[in-house]
Amino acid sequence: xxxxxxxxxxxxxxxxxxxxxxxxxxxxxxxxxxxxxxxxxxxxxxxxxxxxxxxxxxxxxxxxxxxxxxxxxxxxxxxxxxxxxxxxxxxxxxxxxxxxxxxxxxxxxxxxxxxxxxxxxxxxxxxxxxxxxxxxxxxxxxxxxxxxxxxxx
Numbered sequence: 320x321x322x323x324x325x326x327x328x329x330x331x332x333x334x335x336x337x338x339x340x341x342x343x344x345x346x347x348x349x350x351x352x353x354x355x356x357x358x359x360x361x362x363x364x365x366x367x368x369x370x371x372x373x374x375x376x377x378x379x380x381x382x383x384x385x386x387x388x389x390x391x392x393x394x395x396x397x398x399x400x401x402x403x404x405x406x407x408x409x410x411x412x413x414x415x416x417x418x419x420x421x422x423x424x425x426x427x428x429x430x431x432x433x434x435x436x437x438x439x440x441x442x443x444x445x446x447x448x449x450x451x452x453x454x455x456x457x458x459x460x461x462x463x464x465x466x467x468x469x470x471x472x
Contacts, residue, residue: 323379327372335361439469 335358347357362391417424439447444458444467458462 320375322448323372323376327369329371330369332365332369334360335365429468438464439467440464443467443470 326415333340340361343361343428344354344357347360403471438461441458441463444463447454458467
């Protein structure tokens, strides 16, 4: 069925008494139908056709509205899927970044700071380690560290 382009609700019944419709009236004339009856039949026919067009127009409007709603829903669904995919990609990127830079994302302990000073390896042992030379394990024991503190730098 062809699409109606003009709203039939705004259509006005033509003047069937005018000369433009004389041929249509004459075609309807016979022994039982006079000029007034022919005009009444033409008006009734136009009104019935217009009522059918009004129903078709209402159906068209409803179909257009449904299609618009479907298109809007499809656009919203697409946006939601894209947003979800972006969030997932962001979470994946953050997870990879955390894997690469574990020290950067390491949790900070809420415990109090240590009261005692950290044990420091004697400078003699540190220098040898930096040079890649052999260092006896004794320098890393409590006795060796105490010796390093007494010796001084």
